[in-house]
Amino acid sequence: MRFFVAHLAFSLSVIAALVFSTDAAAQEVEQAMIKQGLVDVQKIDPTILVELKYSTTDNFVGKDVYGDLTRAYMQPMAAKKLASASQYLQSKHPDLRLLVYDAARPRSAQWNLWNALPNMTENERQKYVADPRKGSIHNYGCAVDLTVATKDGKPLDMGTKYDFFGELAYPSRENELLKAGKLTQKQIDNRQILRTAMRQGGFSPIEFEWWHFNALSREKAKMAFRIVD
Template identity: 60%
Template sequence: MRLIKIVCLVFIASFLSIDSQAQSQKDKSNKNISTTEKKILDQGLVDIQSINPEILVELKYATPDNFMKKNVYGDLTHAYLQPEMATKLSKASTLLKQAKPGYKLLVYDAARPNSAQYKLWDALDDLKIPPRQKTQYVADPKIGSNHNFGCAIDLTVVDEKGIPLDMGTKYDFFGPLAYPRSEQEMLKQGKLTAKQISNRNILRKAMVQSGFTVNTTEWWHFDGMSKKQARAKYGMIK
């Protein structure tokens, strides 16, 4: 009987030790999560790199490397999506790897708080974009972008050396050169090359086969569902 008690005590002590270690790791992890990101996680979104670590992330709006030339996202530094969107993106990564071994997806933008949407919207005034044309470049924050529901992704492809493929324009380029719908016209005018369009198609093929749809004015933007569906299924990220 005494031996049984000793074994039980050892088992309980071992269990408590493991539980304590797990809680310690969880506490350490939570310390690395910003206030903004905690709110996003609390809404059920996931860090895409926790689903597929091979996907690279460089949030442009968390750096000065964007059309506003400043950090818009503050303490948001990781890329988040709704779980089903992250699963689709992981599938796209796998398909890309199969088609082009060594190539990887590089995410420029994912879930976006609506508060940041207002900053992007207001910045168009500084660029002298006429009010009637603003929605060509940034969704009206009163309505919301698919990014505001965690159902859209902006990204590109990098080669074996980690260098982004030449897509003909930079990310967030304003104008027809960035429009998928205008590619053939731009090709005829000599403003895009066949190689640049081919590079876009590498990205496009992987994304479309994974269930995303193409945006007609941004080669880098893909939607996982319509905005109407996203609004009905998910709440807006504030």
């Protein structure tokens, strides 16, 4: 019995140490973001939903890239724009919410994503993952990946999953894809709900990903902020 109690106490101490170490790692990343002035978007607008895909295995890498970082951080001006987009969405669609998949991204994670696409040419890779040497707008805390979901977090059908690499995800090809029967009108309408809300908030979409929006251009972000390492 004494051996069992001692063994149990040792096991619990190991578990506690592991929890502490992973929490400490997450806190280190978050503290670095906070130190650079970034804010938790849910503290600006608690109705925004967050599911950081790179903190799960449900992403194109197939593994957890962020560890225990589960909060979405952005520059204050970008977070305020996101809150404005959220308010607009709810004014038009009270039962819908913004669901954030990615926000500020450390450059170390940018290298992991960049290196996960070794079979593409450099030009092809840059359609989907910015060159870490130049820095992604995510690295400055001025970009967000997201979708629209119900209040309980069920994403609307956008025609592809998040991080789908191919023309089905291209906003620029939607009319053509609709005519070809590769996207439905409902899927495009759902994307339009997202784009309209984000534009109202002051964000700009991009050509190759329906989920990605920029609060600033890379040039302006570079002038105003430092990369999160």
